[in-house]
Ligand SMILES: [Ca+2]
């Protein structure tokens with residue numbers, strides 16, 4: 505199985521975490537919980553809306569009524585191993601992905617297609633689960649194999665897995681950190697916080713007000729006083745935030 509899913513960061517987050525922890529694992533998570541303490545509407549991920557499916561789809565049928573198998577048994581097993589999903593959920597996620605652009609995504613995914621066929625960012629952003637989220641572009645970039653925001657099926661599966669109910673808190677915290685670390689320097693710095701605050705408040709706050717929020721976030725969360733939030737700083741906040749898991753969630 506050549507899929508990126510199996511050999512990189514994404515769907516097997518724990519090895520990824522340990523790899524990254526070798527670098528001083530710094531980053532960010534806390535900001536928004538701290539921000540949330542200053543005003544209840546400063547809350548990350550409130551744009552995610554639950555997705556409900558009335559029926560699960562295991563197979564597609566072609567025009568002649570013949571069953572079309574989307575993935576091989578081996579592919580499904582691999583995806584199960586590397587996500588927090590059951591195979592039924594994996595197929596639901598595929599249905600969701602294909603609905604974004606049925607002309608681009610075939611019903612049957614042959615060998616390389618799950619990690620070679622790319623749906624553009626602009627189309628993914630229109631998903632109801634994402635379209636109201638101020639971080640939608642950043643979220644797609646974080647899960648995109650090349651950082652562009654365009655997603656293959658495996659990127660998409662990866663994203664939905666991390667946002668699923670079954671994903672553990674430390675995995676969600678790690679990806680929340682990465683999403684807020686807008687400049688990818690492994691810290692949530694002052695500039696990241698200012699921009700995130702702007703996104704979260706839809707530009708309604710005066711720059712001075714945003715500066716004050718960022719200062720209070722850093723004051724509260726920057727444990728070692730280096731002026732930025734490491735992953736450990738961030739995780740410390742997430743652990744204390746009772747509603748973090750419910751806000752970092754998309755239902756499939
Ligand atoms: Ca940063």
Ligand SMILES: [Ca+2]
Nearest residue numbers: 730732733734
């Ligand atoms: Ca710090």
